[in-house]
Amino acid sequence: MRRMRENMIRMITAACTLLLLAMTPCVLTTRAASDDSYYVRDDADLLTDEEETQLASRLRAISFAHACDVAIYTTEADVLDAQFDAFCAEYYESAGYGADGALYTIGMGHRTWDLYLQGKCVEALDDEAQEIIYEDVIDYLSAGYFNDAFMLYADDIEHYLKLYEEGGVAAAQPGTGEEDASELMQSHLPVEKPGISVTGILMSLLGSFGISGASVSAMKRGNKSVYRASGARSYLVQSSLAGTLQQTDTFLNNNIIKTPIAVAVSNSSSSRPGGMGGTSSRPRPTHTYRPTHRPPMSSSGTFRRTGGGGSHGRF
16 A cells, blocks of 8 residues: 555656646746747837837747747947857847747947848848848938838848748759759750761762752753843943933921920839838838838948858948
């Protein structure tokens, strides 16, 4: 009886331990889901409380819908431009973000921005996508309209994550399956062209000349009335050049028709709000957010790629 009671206690203890271990990820996920600072940490105090709450809700919805961490971090830390990307990578790790994520960081110390990517976000946000995001937000950042910039960034991130999951980014790349590889190899094999025989060409030319010469000789023998003329006068008709050439100029009218030349109007302007024109061959993101400000289009921002697949610059 005593041994049975001890076994029962061990079983209950083991069951409780397993239950606690199973609940740990749920507790962490619930904490991250309910904590706005997990998605928006505004240490530089660039947003109002209402803006911060709305932005965190937007990023939380994107993160859960696409199984990745999409977050924004602002700081007043005095980090040099050359060290800012490493600073963002360190914050990404310390904040506990997952293997798939996109962290957009604003450093007010030297007016620096950084897009740090991990996992599938590196593939979803290729060079062209990151340049479009930069074009969409840089004027707002430079003008100090940070909430507008962050909300547009959220729209762009969501657009490219959807495009990636639907296969839009990888659609232009060849497949890696055996059938695709076989077709690719067949398409690169040299095409066999029929050979050209020099002897055949010579025989054809000789045959053509022989047939032509025989035909001309037969025609010449059949025409008995041909003789060489002594001059060209026999071809002229008598008095065919006689006569007087009269020239008369007659005035008709002086009407002048003026037709204005149409001026071509360029339709190459970008669809992004308040930004610079882009040259993207891919459809640009459709922004559900409508900015509350209209920044001047005179940004002096910079853009460059980083070694980890993200991008970095000044605003």
